[in-house]
Amino acid sequence: MLSSKSTQSSLFIGGLDIGGTKMAAIVADRSGPLARVVEPTAKTGTEYAPAEQALRLLKDACAKAGVPFEELDTVGVSSCGPFIRQQGKIRLAAPNICGGIARRGELPNDWMSVPLEEVLRRHFVQVVIRNDCVAALTAERAFGNLQGVDDCAYVTWSTGIGFGLCVDGHLLHGKNGNAGHAGHMLMTDQSSAQCGCGNYGDVEALVSGYNLEARCDRPPAELFDAARAGDPQGRAVIAEAAKWFGRALFNVTAALDIERFVIGGAIWHHHGEWLEPMVMSELCTRLPALTNGVSLSSPGLDSLVTDIGALHLVMPEDWPNEWRARKPWQQLQES
């Protein structure tokens, strides 16, 4: 959040949610989100394409909301990572977007990194860029199911696996803002499943939607439907994935003495209730001094958690109380 002093002239704020699959832009004022637009993330052309797409989507969101684009001077960004810095400015070095560093080699570009901050700073006075799971975590701490929980994590189980981490009430950033890439923790040396980062047998390689699809040759939705209907092969694959995911949550709990995980992402959104006992049996049967009382929950902000997280990064400090009371994101969710 920005202090109200520094942004008292901002009537509108923008939010960007940049993922490996889709990009969303959202415009809000004090009353709540006004409009949201979404598109598949640009992956062709020059390395400037994603940042230029971000600008265009913000313009589209402004047009949809009836807000003059030139009045928007403040943007919060929740983005997939990792980040690197060049001349002090954040660039995305995300293997899901940049073909030059993706070791799986199916992306239609050879980008090594995407100049995000450089482009946004040409157009906006205030730009705050955070890892998408860190932004989601701030939203859940402000408005959702992590209010008042000082030792907590946001986890996404979706196309990829990411974490936002908070210990002792302190959001973890790290030397380049890349804390939370625990989806790349190595879990076994006995797997041929490869992650976009090149690792074999990391959490993402073992459980992400992308990898489940690659290994089973059918979309995760089909795989889960079959497993839940009793298909033994599908059930074995999912049980294995739930095991690794539970072990990843245990590893993070052991390392950080976490109290509560909020889990988002498409896979948990659709199947979390069914997966939870399998995940908990790996997490809470170990090291009771650390795992006793650890709980899992879905995001209070539902599928808008990273969008609202992006807005929260740049929100004037007198807005959140009103938003907490009125929950204005619900309107957007229903529209």
Next chain:
Amino acid sequence: MLSSKSTQSSLFIGGLDIGGTKMAAIVADRSGPLARVVEPTAKTGTEYAPAEQALRLLKDACAKAGVPFEELDTVGVSSCGPFIRQQGKIRLAAPNICGGIARRGELPNDWMSVPLEEVLRRHFVQVVIRNDCVAALTAERAFGNLQGVDDCAYVTWSTGIGFGLCVDGHLLHGKNGNAGHAGHMLMTDQSSAQCGCGNYGDVEALVSGYNLEARCDRPPAELFDAARAGDPQGRAVIAEAAKWFGRALFNVTAALDIERFVIGGAIWHHHGEWLEPMVMSELCTRLPALTNGVSLSSPGLDSLVTDIGALHLVMPEDWPNEWRARKPWQQLQES
């Protein structure tokens, strides 16, 4: 550190370093450490035995230093964990001390936990208890090789494996002060090596001195000597251990975006220089956005790092500058 106001009457401070193998007590004044005594950690009798031993060792250290015990009212403790709380007071639930929770079952007691804080508070006005690796980390940040490094970790590779973690300049504690138990991160499901906590295939089970000895049926010192002399079986065991240790450092780097690790403990102390290339080849060949520039180092405080860490927890705030300039621990190291 305590503010000078709260301890301006303390001429002397005590430090306790409680490990699964040995316990050390140290007494210091503004000029530096005055005396240190050490014994094998008590593991028989009632669950009060370790805390009573701690008191006795502090008395012995006072006697050795010519300090009246009754003038000691402030004690810092660096202890193996994990910790649990009963009536708000810290008890050690350490599988290396408490036979009732050790799943390997060779300890001569059935303690579930050790009432440490309760006993110490009966005798001292100020008691600060931290995980030993967290205390070591504060010492290295104050006096050693982590000065000015905001994203860093202290790791011990010894009988067990423990971490102290610092991100964005913030020391991580967690809901019960147990952050840093990353030695219990699960690394494989293909190992029969069991940790004292019950886990199979966690970092400690795979690489700790205790487990190397159990698996190879000879003390780590012999195993390392044989390996370094070219014994192929010994070399294979150590190469495997170095692989898992390097992967554990990678996992912590991925989760927390760490910049520098200081590695202590007997194994690294004696063999770190030889192990480092093997460890680095697992750490720095992955995910360059996170691992580029990550470095390893030995403790600047050498084998006294946890003792000085215990003292630093309760040190009046005007002492560290003097200690940094004069390095008074060197005298103790040489004595």
